[in-house]
Amino acid sequence: MLRLGVQSLQSRIVVFFLALLTLVQGVALVLLQKANERNARAHIRQELAVGERIFRRLSEQNAARLTQAVEVLSLDFAFRQAVATRDLPTIQSVLLNHGARIQADRMALVSLDRRLITDTADPQNAGRPFPLPELVQAAERNGRATGIVMHAGRAYQVAVVPVLAPTPIAWVMFGFLVDDRLARDLRTLSALDVAFFGRAAGEPWTALGATVSASLQDRLAHVLDAPHRTALEVDEHHALVIPLASDQADVVAVLSSSMEEAMAPFRQLGTLLAVLVAGSLAACVVGSIFIARGVTRPLSALAEMTRRVEQGDYAQPVRLAGPQEVSELAHRFNVMREAIAAREAQVTRLAYRDPLSDLPNRTLFNDRLRVAIEVAKRSGTPLTVLLMDLDRFKNINDMLGHHIGDLVLQQVAQRLTALVRKSDTTARLGGDEFAVLLNSAGVEEASSVAEKIVAALEQPIEVSQQTLDVGASIGVAGFPEHGEDAETLLRHADAAMYAAKRANSGIAVYDARMHERREEELSLLSELRQAIDWGELRLAYQPKVDLSRGDVTGVEALVRWQHPAKGLLPPDRFIPFAEETGFVRTITSWVVDAAARQAAAWRAAGRPLKVSVNISVHDLQNPELVAVLSAALERHHLPAELLALEITESGVMRDAARAIEMLKRVDAAGVGCAIDDFGTGYSSLAYIKQLKVDELKIDRSFIRTLVSDPKDRAIVLSTIDLAHNLGLAVVAEGVEDGATAQLLRELGCDQMQGYHVSRPLEAAAFETWAATRAASRRSSIS
Amino acid sequence: MMRVLLSFAFAHAAAAADLEAIVKNPAGAPVAEAVVVAVPDAGAPKTAKPKLEQVEQIDEEFVPRVKAVLVGSPVSFPNRDSVRHHVYSFSPAKHFDLPLYVGTPAKPVIFDTPGIVTIGCNIHDWMVGYIYVSESPYYATTDANGVARLAALPAGGYTLRVWHPQLAAPEETTHRHAEVSGPARMEWVLSLKPEVRIRRAPAPRGGGRY
Numbered sequence: 001m002l003r004l005g006v007q008s009l010q011s012r013i014v015v016f017f018l019a020l021l022t023l024v025q026g027v028a029l030v031l032l033q034k035a036n037e038r039n040a041r042a043h044i045r046q047e048l049a050v051g052e053r054i055f056r057r058l059s060e061q062n063a064a065r066l067t068q069a070v071e072v073l074s075l076d077f078a079f080r081q082a083v084a085t086r087d088l089p090t091i092q093s094v095l096l097n098h099g100a101r102i103q104a105d106r107m108a109l110v111s112l113d114r115r116l117i118t119d120t121a122d123p124q125n126a127g128r129p130f131p132l133p134e135l136v137q138a139a140e141r142n143g144r145a146t147g148i149v150m151h152a153g154r155a156y157q158v159a160v161v162p163v164l165a166p167t168p169i170a171w172v173m174f175g176f177l178v179d180d181r182l183a184r185d186l187r188t189l190s191a192l193d194v195a196f197f198g199r200a201a202g203e204p205w206t207a208l209g210a211t212v213s214a215s216l217q218d219r220l221a222h223v224l225d226a227p228h229r230t231a232l233e234v235d236e237h238h239a240l241v242i243p244l245a246s247d248q249a250d251v252v253a254v255l256s257s258s259m260e261e262a263m264a265p266f267r268q269l270g271t272l273l274a275v276l277v278a279g280s281l282a283a284c285v286v287g288s289i290f291i292a293r294g295v296t297r298p299l300s301a302l303a304e305m306t307r308r309v310e311q312g313d314y315a316q317p318v319r320l321a322g323p324q325e326v327s328e329l330a331h332r333f334n335v336m337r338e339a340i341a342a343r344e345a346q347v348t349r350l351a352y353r354d355p356l357s358d359l360p361n362r363t364l365f366n367d368r369l370r371v372a373i374e375v376a377k378r379s380g381t382p383l384t385v386l387l388m389d390l391d392r393f394k395n396i397n398d399m400l401g402h403h404i405g406d407l408v409l410q411q412v413a414q415r416l417t418a419l420v421r422k423s424d425t426t427a428r429l430g431g432d433e434f435a436v437l438l439n440s441a442g443v444e445e446a447s448s449v450a451e452k453i454v455a456a457l458e459q460p461i462e463v464s465q466q467t468l469d470v471g472a473s474i475g476v477a478g479f480p481e482h483g484e485d486a487e488t489l490l491r492h493a494d495a496a497m498y499a500a501k502r503a504n505s506g507i508a509v510y511d512a513r514m515h516e517r518r519e520e521e522l523s524l525l526s527e528l529r530q531a532i533d534w535g536e537l538r539l540a541y542q543p544k545v546d547l548s549r550g551d552v553t554g555v556e557a558l559v560r561w562q563h564p565a566k567g568l569l570p571p572d573r574f575i576p577f578a579e580e581t582g583f584v585r586t587i588t589s590w591v592v593d594a595a596a597r598q599a600a601a602w603r604a605a606g607r608p609l610k611v612s613v614n615i616s617v618h619d620l621q622n623p624e625l626v627a628v629l630s631a632a633l634e635r636h637h638l639p640a641e642l643l644a645l646e647i648t649e650s651g652v653m654r655d656a657a658r659a660i661e662m663l664k665r666v667d668a669a670g671v672g673c674a675i676d677d678f679g680t681g682y683s684s685l686a687y688i689k690q691l692k693v694d695e696l697k698i699d700r701s702f703i704r705t706l707v708s709d710p711k712d713r714a715i716v717l718s719t720i721d722l723a724h725n726l727g728l729a730v731v732a733e734g735v736e737d738g739a740t741a742q743l744l745r746e747l748g749c750d751q752m753q754g755y756h757v758s759r760p761l762e763a764a765a766f767e768t769w770a771a772t773r774a775a776s777r778r779s780s781i782s
Numbered sequence: 783m784m785r786v787l788l789s790f791a792f793a794h795a796a797a798a799a800d801l802e803a804i805v806k807n808p809a810g811a812p813v814a815e816a817v818v819v820a821v822p823d824a825g826a827p828k829t830a831k832p833k834l835e836q837v838e839q840i841d842e843e844f845v846p847r848v849k850a851v852l853v854g855s856p857v858s859f860p861n862r863d864s865v866r867h868h869v870y871s872f873s874p875a876k877h878f879d880l881p882l883y884v885g886t887p888a889k890p891v892i893f894d895t896p897g898i899v900t901i902g903c904n905i906h907d908w909m910v911g912y913i914y915v916s917e918s919p920y921y922a923t924t925d926a927n928g929v930a931r932l933a934a935l936p937a938g939g940y941t942l943r944v945w946h947p948q949l950a951a952p953e954e955t956t957h958r959h960a961e962v963s964g965p966a967r968m969e970w971v972l973s974l975k976p977e978v979r980i981r982r983a984p985a986p987r988g989g990g991r992y
Contacts, residue, residue, distance in 0.1 A: 050965030077870075077904050141976065165872045166902030166910045167947070 001502055010292035017288040018281065025277045032273065036266035044238040044257045048231070051192035051255045058189055059253075063146040067159040069102040069145065070174045074161045077324045083163045083170050092118050097172060097283040106175035107153065110136060113621060114229045114290050117170060135160045136171050146246040148178060148231055152314075155198045155208045155244075155251045157182075178244075178251065179209035187211045189256070193237075196244075197224055200253040202774075205250075212237075212256060220254055227252050237259055284453025299628055300327045302333055314341035328469065353429040357413035365427035365435055369486040372425075376479055379536040384446035386436040386476040387493035388416075389501065391471035395655045398621055402464070408470060415456045418447065428761070435493070443478035454506045459553035473501040477510045492778055494518070501618035502576065521577040527563070528574055528583060532590050536562045539594050540760035541611070542732055543770070544753045547745045550777065552770060554610035556646065556753065557595040558760045559587065580614050588619045596643055598763055600636035607770070612644040612674060616717070617651035620662045626669050633671075640670030648677045648699065674731065679719065689726065695751075703754070707739050712731045717747050724748070799931040799962050804969040805944055812928025813972055815816065815848040816946040819864030819930050820920040820962075823939035830919035836860055837901070837911055839867050842982070844901065850921040851913055856890035873936060875899045875915055898945065899955050908982045912947050937963045947963035948974040 012339030020693035026357035073094070074077060082090035083591045099120065109117040110130040120127035130136060130345055131151060139160045145158045156175035162168035176182070184195040188205065195217055196445035207217040219234050227243035227250040239256035298320045305318040320330035346514040349355075352364035360368065369385065376383045409432065416426045416434060425437040437452075438446050457472040475497025483489040492510040495518035500508035508514070530535055541555035561569040580583040591613050599611040619625050633640055645666060650673060652659040663673050673693035675688075679702055698719055702712045716732070723730045732744050744752055758769055832855035838845045840862045851857060857870045861884055870879045874877050875897025882905075893899060898919040903909040914921070920940070920942040924932035931960040950973040960968065 075907055081872060143981075164902070164907060165900065167900050168905060169872070 008225065010289065010294065010296040013292035013295070014285060014288045017284050021281060021284045025280070029270075029273060029277065033270065034272065035582060036263065038267060040259060040262040041238070041317075042455050044259065044262045045231075046097060047192065047257050048240045048255055051257075052242060053243060054190040055186060055192070055255060055345070065158065066104075066157065066174065066176060067146055068142050068162060069098075070172060073098040073174075074163045074172050077333040080163055080165050082583070083172075084165050086117075093118070093171070095120055102174070103176070104174040105177040106173075108171060108173045108175075110160075110171040112168060112170060114171075130171075130173075132158065132160075132173070135173070139171060140168075142344055150198050150200055150251060151175075151176075153200075153206070154178075154674060155196060158465050165663070170303050176509060177209075180211070181209070182670075183209045183211045186253075189288060190256055192255045195254045196251065196252065196258065197221060197554070198616070202257070203250075205459075207601070210254075218254075220256075224252065224254070224716065238262075245471065247352050250524060294322055298322055298330065299596070302329070303495045305337065306332060309337055309340060312344075314338070314344070327472055328607040329382075333633075338352070344604070349627045355705065357410055357433075359417070360425055360427040361411050361499070362427065362429045365429065365437065366427060366490075367487055369437055369489070372437060373453045373479060373489075376439075377484075381440045382442045382445055382478055384438045384441045384476060385436065385489045385493045386450050386453070387429075387497045388434040388436070388450075389489065389497055390432035390457070391473060391501070392654070393470060394621075395658075396468055396470070398542060399657055400468075400656065404463055404468075406464070408461055408468060411461050411463065412470065412472075413456065413599070416453060419452050419456060429742060431747045435490070441474060444483070446476050447509060450476055450507045472506070473497055474507045475500055475510065476507065482510045491515075491518075495589075498580075518711045521574075524563075525571075525577055525581060526576050528578060528587075531561055531563075532586065534565070537587070537594075538562055538762060539569075539598065541598070541754055541766045543766070544612075544751045545757045547741065547749055547752055552609065552773070555646070555753055555766065556612045556613060556614070556760075557591060557598070558614070559591050575616070575618055579618050582618060583738045585615045585616050585624075587624075588613070588615055588625075590627050591738060592628055592643075593635070596636045596638050597633035599642045600638045601763075602654065602767075603638065603642060608642055610642050612646045614646045615651075617647070619661050620647065620651065620655060625662060626665045629666065629669055629671050638747045641672065644672040644674060644694070646674045649675050650677065652691065653684075653687070656684075660690045660692075679715065685722075693728060693733055695729045697731040697733050697748075699754075703732050703734045703744075704736070704739060706732075707737075707743055713747070716744075716749070720748050790947075792971075798934045798936055799964045799966065801935050801942075801960075801962060802967045803922070803924070803930045803932065803942070804930045804967065805930070805946070806971050807867070808971055808973055812926065812945060813906070813974065814924050814926050814928060816847060816848075816912040816924040816928070816930065816944050816970075816972065817850045817916075818917050818922050818924065818930040818932065818936060818942065818944050819850070819914070819918055820940040821918040821943050822920070822936070823941065823959075826918050826951055827936075828948045832856070834858060836890075837913065838862050839903070839909070840870070842867075842903075842906050842909060842965050844903075844909055846915065846923070847910070848912045848940065850923055851893055852915055852921075853896045853915050853917050854892065855915075856892045857913060858886055858890040860886040863925070866905065867909075869901055870900045870904055871898040871901045872912075873897065873901075876913075898928050899948075910947075916944060938962075942968060944970045944972065946972055946974060947978055950975045 005653055022349050076094070078761065079091070079094045082094060088774040094340035095109065095118065101108040106121045108119040108130070113118050114126045114130045114133050114136050116128050116130050133143045134150055135147055135149070135158060137160060143160065144161045146157070148157050149157055157174060157178060158169050158175045160173045163170040163172055169671045183196060186194045196208035197205040197220070198208050199205045205221045206223060210217050216235060216237065220239065220599050222239065223232055223234055228241070228324050229243060231240040232239040232241060234261040237256045238259065239254050242253045242255065244253055281657060297655045299322055300320050305316070308316060316329050317334045317337065322327050352361060353359070354361045368490055372383050393405065393408065396408055409428070412434065413426070413428060416436065420426055420436055420438065423439055423621065427435045430434050436449070438449060440447070454472055454474060457470055460467045462467055474492040477483060477489045477493035477496060482492045491517055495514040496508040496510035497520060498513045500506060540558045540559045540560050542558060543552045544556065545551065546553050546555045559571050563569050563576055575584060575587070578587055593612045595611040615625070620661045629643065631650055632638070633643060647659070666673055672694040673692065674697050675691070675693050676697045677699040678696045679699045696719065698716055702716050706716055729750045731751040732749050733753050735741050735744065735752040735756045741752055741756055761769055801820065801922045805813040805816040805818070807918050826839045830852060832852050835849065835851045835855050835857045836859070836862050837849050837857055840872060842863060842865070859880060861867050863933045866882045867886050868880065868882045871877060876891070876893050876899040878891045880891070899913040899915060901911040901913060920932050920935055922932050924930040937970060939959060939961050942958045942960055944952060945953050956972070958968070960966065
């Protein structure tokens with residue numbers, strides 16, 4: 001492509017070479033022109049000099065030839081006889097005859113005393129003095145005489161020879177006109193223009209004969225001066241004035257050569273050169289365009305390639321045939337292009353792939369989901385999103401290390417991939433959270449897929465010779481019924497997944513209530529963070545009473561949230577999601593601190609009471625837990641035996657090994673611990689025996705029907721026996737009536753807790769309650 | 783201008799005497815080929831008889847170039863060259879024409895009118911000769927020393943005249959009257975015109991190679 005912009009490299013190259021060549025050739029042409037002119041002038045001077053020599057020689061030869069011709073006549077015997085005898089008619093006829101023979105213009109016979117005997121110009125001249133006596137004089141001296149003379153306005157070349165018989169008896173004169181014919185003859189021989197001018201004394205020059213134009217004759221006549229040899233320049237003509245000597249009148253020959261004629265060969269050369277210049281300029285333009293293209297075409301191609309690369313098209317290599325530098329550059333560009341392509345592929349993979357599982361990541365999943373929604377909207381087909389969370393992954397990760405956790409995630413990814421169609425998208429969104437996009441699948445179809453997934457993940461996973469149970473909870477949300485955009489669908493699938501997890505049902509299909517709940521949880525979570533700062537958390541205390549003695553042995557501290565809008569919220573409204581986010585640790589710290597402060601206050605008031613604090617399974621994983629406890633004890637100068645922890649059996653069993661380890665450290669700190677909700681967590685006796693705990697708290701589900709259900713009674717009894725055998729105290733929870741209390745007392749249970757004793761009370765209320773109870777007991781005893 | 787010096791070697795008259803004429807040019811150089819004639823006042827003596835004279839052509843020149851003869855003398859023109867000559871004269875004193883001959887022509891030419899006859903050869907333009915036809919028998923031609931001797935002139939009065947082909951002035955200017963009574967010497971100083979001569983053609987060289 002020819003670019004003619006001033007800025008383009010190609011036009012710069014073209015313009016540069018064109019200008020350079022034009023300059024050089026222009027200078028050359030000017031120099032040549034000057035040299036030509038000089039040459040032409042020199043040539044003309046030379047030509048004139050040569051012409052002059054030729055002219056003089058010709059003139060001499062001409063004169064000699066004429067003289068000889070006249071001499072031949074003068075020696076003719078009959079002519080001599082006629083002259084000797086003054087036979088005038090014969091003389092005249094001989095003169096005319098011979099004159100015609102040699103093309104003379106005027107003939108005369110002159111007597112020895114220089115008078116005309118006869119004159120062909122005018123017979124009347126006979127007897128008159130011969131008008132050119134000096135010629136006769138010269139002939140007397142030299143035997144002959146020639147010269148150019150003016151006579152009656154005309155110039156003649158004259159030859160005078162004697163008529164010898166054998167001494168001179170008369171002079172015969174022949175005259176030849178100096179005219180155009182002579183000029184032409186001389187021009188033929190000398191190759192110069194010839195013009196003759198003559199003037200009588202005191203008269204102006206007149207042209208006598210010439211081969212040049214009348215106007216040039218006029219101009220020459222004007223510039224002629226004295227009859228000297230002179231070089232002249234007139235109207236582009238170089239001229240040389242040659243005097244043709246005469247005494248009485250001036251006759252000159254002017255040899256001239258036209259500058260134009262002299263320049264003609266040079267002009268031809270100039271024309272040829274101009275053609276050459278034009279040709280070479282054209283060749284220069286073509287050549288420099290060609291060369292420039294050699295540079296700019298690769299540049300354009302490379303620019304085109306970089307443009308494609310910029311647009312993300314790495315597929316097309318640039319191919320350039322050309323000079324080595326160009327192909328090398330093209331090669332380097334190709335290498336660069338491939339490197340960029342490889343890096344971009346890597347970046348893309350990193351951006352859109354989860355490196356661990358090699359599944360699409362959240363970003364890619366969201367992209368595909370959006371695209372799929374657009375397609376589904378247009379085609380009217382449904383699609384479904386499954387959001388999956390592994391149930392026990394955190395335990396595996398914490399107990400066996402991230403390496404094992406990663407291997408588990410990879411296996412999970414493989415199982416997932418094996419269960420869905422290629423056209424569906426399985427993604428790892430982060431942590432143990434996976435998502436599946438099922439195109440063209442309604443909720444029912446999706447639910448069956450989800451069931452297959454749950455079933456597949458209930459199969460133990462073998463990793464590094466360990467068999468691990470993970471299990472999964474899946475939330476299902478379908479388009480369009482559960483949401484019409486990606487964010488909504490994912491949020492609703494998330495809500496469904498938490499519902500499934502809470503319900504321990506494996507799979508939950510979204511419904512609007514879940515969403516409301518989930519929404520509430522999420523908003524509560526954000527408010528919860530401020531609740532501690534704003535003092536909205538409260539502790540309520542529920543007393544534990546010794547069954548045999550009836551006195552208060554301690555209190556369980558239960559956290560409450562005095563929500564500014566929703567009123568008082570029980571822990572099950574906010575603790576579960578606090579556990580999900582790990583915020584529960586902050587709450588636990590606050591609870592421990594608040595409980596310790598209260599315990600210290602009571603102790604200071606002379607009524608020491610052991611305060612138990614519920615901790616979650618998350619707290620067990622908190623390596624700072626013991627430090628938190630110690631700090632609270634120290635801060636409030638509280639003896640360790642007045643603080644105790646409670647942890648649910650299911651919480652212990654979710655991570656039994658860690659629980660065993662943590663409880664050892666808690667025990668070492670002097671803080672006691674109770675197993676809460678015992679009987680619901682499927683705990684192994686092997687674990688129980690290793691747990692450093694003081695108490696078992698039998699779950700309220702057994703206590704509530706204890707009076708009516710003999711099986712519960714058996715369970716409770718054997719539990720009490722087991723605990724006692726392990727050296728643990730037994731606390732019955734949820735005791736709501738006296739009959740149950742009485743039965744527990746009979747079964748050997750150590751303590752009870754529940755509405756039968758007291759509902760949870762705030763500190764002040766508890767103190768009132770305790771004072772009242774103490775007073776009544778004192779009165780009943782007394 | 784002509785100066786005439788007349789000296790008398792002998793003052794006394796005699797019956798016959800010799801006259802020595804000396805001719806010089808104004809520069810004093812002797813002038814050869816000048817004809818000196820003495821014409822008696824009493825007229826030419828009848829006793830004098832013309833005799834056969836000759837002008838030879840030798841080596842393509844007339845020999846002698848200047849020849850004085852008594853009027854009425856026949857003159858033969860023997861050709862001593864191997865080439866032909868064509869002797870002619872258009873002089874008023876004698877027109878004649880001897881076409882192309884070798885050796886002596888059959889008849890001599892009789893010069894019966896006094897005067898100067900210029901002779902030429904129609905073939906060889908440079909050949910010029912002069913025959914001075916004198917009415918007086920007393921004549922002589924100067925030699926290389928410019929001296930001519932008129933021998934045994936009878937005493938008496940004479941008109942002496944000198945002629946030369948290149949004489950600048952008319953012949954009359956040389957006329958001089960003298961009484962001859964004894965040996966005498968006369969001297970003429972003559973102004974001469976330059977000689978107009980035709981260039982000789984180159985002579986053939988070698989023998990017949992051409």
